[in-house]
Amino acid sequence: MTAGHHDVSRGWFDRACRVTPGGVNSPVRGFRAVGGTPRFFTSGRGAEVVDVDGNSYIDLVCSWGPMILGHGHPEVRAAVEAAVARGFSFGAPSITEVMLAEEICSRVEPVQQVRLVSSGTEATMSAIRLARGFTGRSVIVKFAGCYHGHSDALLAEAGSGVATFGLPGSAGVTVGAAADTLVLPYNDAAALRRAFAERGEEIAAVITEAAPANMGVVPPIDDFDRVVARTAHEFGALLISDEVMTGFRVSRSGWYGLAGPDGPDTADLFTYGKVIGGGLPVAAFGGRADVMALLAPDGPVYQAGTLSGNPVATACGLATLQNCTDEVYTQLNHVARAIAEMTSAALTAAGVGHRVQRAGNLFSVFFVDADVTDYEQARSQDTAAFARFFHAMLGQGVSLPPSAYEAWFVSAAHDDDALERIAAALPKAAAAAARQED
């Protein structure tokens, strides 16, 4: 059954709104940018999710990335069930956290050590504290439109929900907390060099999404990644490559694997999340051993977590990564390309100006008439057209991220049947996007 009634979802949303602000536990889930009522999901299998009204959808959210193998992958499920049978949490070292750390380090050469945490927010926040501890400097450079979680220092001109709702930052962040954050336009090497020329001695680190995908997908152009690394290193600052979204999704070594080994232009610290938990809360930061050595209990930079390295969550993440074989990445690339191309073709046929932008198998659709290379351009997109497109897809049983500023996520379980269902929904959705409303 495809998407029809959603009275039961509406009922749960009403209940949710009474006990939770906006009815959701993460803002973008709330449909504010597209209108309407969020669906409450009860189950997922492979590429498909089912809501409380019994409607089924092809899932192009995939929990915002973690469900890279699709829902309910049998081997991941078996690993989680076995872990649950052994115990939920010990607050003491356990085996799967070591194995997950080994798996991450083995995939990314410059990651010599990692510390596991429970969210991407924690990973980037901790990496920044570590970079400040290592360099003895205060200033952090970030790029407009990049999202690095919701810690105070990183919300300035952030992507994801902050972009979706058009916010400059967040209330509740003190001037002091944001004073040491320098925000620069993405893909602008001259602005970066200027900032370093002026304040290079104060800059502890540059943090960047390895390939930005939280303002829609805006890949680095003209070697921008390398320019960032080289400039930071020239001034003794660290580079933090935020691979929370790209990590182990775009290749078996994340964006690092696609960009290739780049010697001294490699990041010093990397952050991970999403895929490495396989749907349970696991994230990590890691990198150079001499930097990581500053972390407590070895060094003076404090960082901790009651549930960090949780045995059930790490078993889920480990099984997910172990099943991310070369065939999985081949399938992800194939599916992403197919959906990107069929979407573009449908929009072209309907006369809708757009750009499909890609970074490996991450892609998003901008309703714009020119390539998007930074946040300012991303914000020029026609979000009303996206909202019409989104609802037409949802109504035909395809669940997209409810924001024009988010990447679309595929899984290895997206098969020909899933592609056919998406293809069947596109013409109507493209026509909806084309329809001018006044």
Ligand SMILES: *Cc1c(COP(=O)(O)O)cnc(C)c1O
């Ligand atoms: C999702 C994301 C984060 C934040 O991770 P959470 O687990 O939601 O805290 C940080 N950085 C990037 C690049 C992300 O995509």
